[in-house]
Structure formats: C-alpha cells, structure tokens
Amino acid sequence: MPLTLRASRSIPVAVDVAYAAVLPMPLPRIFSRRYLALPPIKEVRDQDGAWGTVGQTRTIVLADGGTMRETLTSLTPGVGFGYDIAPGSGPLKPLVGSAQGTWSFAPAGNGVEVSWQWIVTPTRVGALVMPAFGRMWQGYARQALEEVEQALLAR
Secondary structure: OOEEEEEEEEEOOOHHHHHHHHOOOOHHHHOOOOEOOEOOEEEEEOOOOOOOOOOOEEEEEEOOOOEEEEEEEEEEOOOEEEEEEEEEEOOOOOOEEEEEEEEEEEEEOOEEEEEEEEEEEEOHHHHOOHHHHHHHHHHHHHHHHHHHHHHHHOO
8 A cells, every 4th residue: 555755844935936046956965965774875876967967867876785766757937846766776676666756846935845755665575664664764865855945945
C-alpha cells in the first residue's frame, strides 16, 4: 500500500520566483544534509541540459553510494512539477519499489507555500519499515525546505 508523505514551508517570495528557482536548483544544494538513515545527495549524473523538460531523466547519486533514476513527468509553470523515482542501488532499493514526487507552489500571505510530496510504493520488506521511513522522510523534507528557503532568500 503506498504511503503519502508531504511537507510544506511558507517563504516570503513570489510564487513565480520560487517555481523558476526550485525547478532547476541543483539537488546537492537542496539535499545537502543527512537525516538519520537518509543520506545527502552527492551528485547528479546523466542529465542533458537544464532540468525542465518532461521526459528528461537523470541519475541521483547518494552519499552512501546508492543511486536513483529520476524522470520528470509533469510541468505546470508557476504551479508545480512532478517526477518518478526508481531506486537503482543502495540501501533504499530493498525497501522502496518506486516513488512519485511533486513540488508545488501556491500563494500564501505575502509569499509562497512550497510543498514537497512523495507517494512511496514500498517493497514487501519495505512495507514493514514504512512508519520509520516516513518519520525520517519528514525530517529530511524539513531540512530540504530550509535549504530551499535559504536559497530563495539569498536571491
């Protein structure tokens, strides 16, 4: 059974500014810190051009040596974008069959609410640890949204 995980943060910048900055933002910038068992992103490989075309793929390399294949699946300018993740190797592979992710951007007060969501389809073994994985993901997402806020405010 899939598990839906979601985290949001309000940031005092315009919606279109946030969307335009986050879509191509380097993943090692957003996911620069470990949270418990979830490692930072070390690098991105096999990406042609700037990230922003439906159908594009890239390989995410984690600091623990694991890899994931990401495919950009949807783009709604100024509103959000979606992607699929397939673990390729490393500690997540036996736990996560796939994940569908979305970043969304909505007006909030004098700024934007940036939301990140994952719908995780666990493996049979992974289903047993999804409650713990979900708690770790929430901490990882909080850190990622803090990094996004810092990057947006520094613009």
